[in-house]
Amino acid sequence: MRTIYFFIIEFLFLSFGIDVYSTNLSKGDIVVLTDFPYYLRNDIKISFTADVTTMGTFYIGRGYRSASGIYVKIDGTKITPITCDSSGNEIEKASIVNDLAISTFIKVILDVRHTTKYQYKCNLEIQSDNGKKIVELSENWSGVEDPVFVKSATSDGIICSNISLCATSSNFDKPIWVVGDSYLSIHNSERWPYYLEKRGYYNYLIESVSGGATQVYNDALVLLELGSPKYLVWCLGMNYGSDVDADTPRSSWKSEVDNIVSICSSRGITPILATIPCVPKKNHEGKNKYVRNSGYRYIDFAKAVHGETYTAGVDNWYEGYLYHGTEQKPDYVHPTALGAQALANQVLKDLPEITYLIGDVNLDKSVNYNDLNDLVLFILGGKPQNFSLFQADIDNNRKINVGDVTKLVNILKK
Numbered sequence: 001m002r003t004i005y006f007f008i009i010e011f012l013f014l015s016f017g018i019d020v021y022s023t024n025l026s027k028g029d030i031v032v033l034t035d036f037p038y039y040l041r042n043d044i045k046i047s048f049t050a051d052v053t054t055m056g057t058f059y060i061g062r063g064y065r066s067a068s069g070i071y072v073k074i075d076g077t078k079i080t081p082i083t084c085d086s087s088g089n090e091i092e093k094a095s096i097v098n099d100l101a102i103s104t105f106i107k108v109i110l111d112v113r114h115t116t117k118y119q120y121k122c123n124l125e126i127q128s129d130n131g132k133k134i135v136e137l138s139e140n141w142s143g144v145e146d147p148v149f150v151k152s153a154t155s156d157g158i159i160c161s162n163i164s165l166c167a168t169s170s171n172f173d174k175p176i177w178v179v180g181d182s183y184l185s186i187h188n189s190e191r192w193p194y195y196l197e198k199r200g201y202y203n204y205l206i207e208s209v210s211g212g213a214t215q216v217y218n219d220a221l222v223l224l225e226l227g228s229p230k231y232l233v234w235c236l237g238m239n240y241g242s243d244v245d246a247d248t249p250r251s252s253w254k255s256e257v258d259n260i261v262s263i264c265s266s267r268g269i270t271p272i273l274a275t276i277p278c279v280p281k282k283n284h285e286g287k288n289k290y291v292r293n294s295g296y297r298y299i300d301f302a303k304a305v306h307g308e309t310y311t312a313g314v315d316n317w318y319e320g321y322l323y324h325g326t327e328q329k330p331d332y333v334h335p336t337a338l339g340a341q342a343l344a345n346q347v348l349k350d351l352p353e354i355t356y357l358i359g360d361v362n363l364d365k366s367v368n369y370n371d372l373n374d375l376v377l378f379i380l381g382g383k384p385q386n387f388s389l390f391q392a393d394i395d396n397n398r399k400i401n402v403g404d405v406t407k408l409v410n411i412l413k414k
């Protein structure tokens with residue numbers, strides 16, 4: 001088997017997508033989009049086109065045989081959704097009939113987007129010689145944290161040429177990006193984004209992976225090549241080593257935070273830092289002092305759960321906030337549902353902008369023609385009441401002008 005790694009060949013600045021091209025895909029080959037963020041969650045659109053030499057089985061999606069992998073297997077007669085268990089073993093779901101005659105070309109589009117609470121569903125579209133087929137898959141893609149790939153099966157795989165694999169995300173337009181680790185999950189009631197979603201607030205990009213540390217920092221550098229949020233919320237810290245003391249944060253964490261702040265500064269992005277609750281085996285006092293003294297805004301997660309001080313081997317959090325795990329599998333790192341609610345409340349307190357609706361320029365929690373009137377009034381030099389500059393820059397280019405009016409009209413037309 002051959003593994004092919006590609007680097008960015010072409011940016012599509014209008015859609016913020018990444019394309020990768022190759023001459024062919026043979027049995028056993030896998031193509032991975034190495035310059036597209038691996039840990040991007042939520043909305044994502046993947047497309048694959050190829051000239052078919054011999055139709056056979058192939059897989060397309062995210063995380064081939066990885067712990068949170070989710071993808072589809074397509075062959076000449078059926079489409080089979082696949083999820084992977086925590087060991088990366090494939091679990092095949094009920095197949096859907098594939099009645100397309102695929103002999104000269106194929107185009108596959110996977111469009112994953114938020115549908116209902118805690119659910120990210122995937123629309124699959126396949127085009128070929130005799131038409132197209134569109135199906136909505138029933139699996140929930142909200143837990144995915146893996147790279148985009150296409151793979152030809154080893155024994156009966158597709159053979160094709162002129163392949164193109166492309167990925168993009170509507171999330172790149174979101175004004176707030178949150179980068180972190182296993183604390184960030186929308187479908188787990190022991191994580192804070194769950195409680196934001198419960199209140200209807202999910203309008204932000206999440207980049208995260210369990211155990212996330214420097215690998216997420218590196219992924220964030222890739223992500224920042226694809227767009228610029230207004231706010232970059234930096235929640236990494238738990239999975240770095242203990243601080244030397246309360247005045248000396250872990251050097252690897254500090255150098256990465258410093259670099260992210262520097263990138264934000266040069267790009268006009270507002271960094272939002274975060275304190276990290278101390279846990280019985282990890283001292284984050286140095287990181288937290290550094291965050292508090294940085295002069296930047298921050299979310300005070302340590303305060304939210306009473307994890308500000310470190311005592312080796314002792315749970316200093318509020319009663320019932322820290323998950324202890326089981327005797328066989330102790331935890332002492334993650335919050336309980338109670339702890340997660342406290343963290344969510346702290347996010348709402350320290351970053352109220354995360355609740356804003358795109359286009360709600362008068363901040364009355366609905367988007368309608370009053371917002372359009374106020375936006376036009378402001379651009380013409382008037383002074384609308386309760387006008388939010390943050391909300392008015394709908395196209396996220398740090399200017400408030402006719403481009404934002406066009407965006408708002410498009411939102412209202414939907």
Ligand SMILES: [Ca+2]
Pocket residue numbers: 359360361362363364365366367368370371
């Ligand atoms: Ca409004």
Ligand SMILES: [Ca+2]
Pocket residue numbers: 392393394395396397398399400401403404
């Ligand atoms: Ca603008």
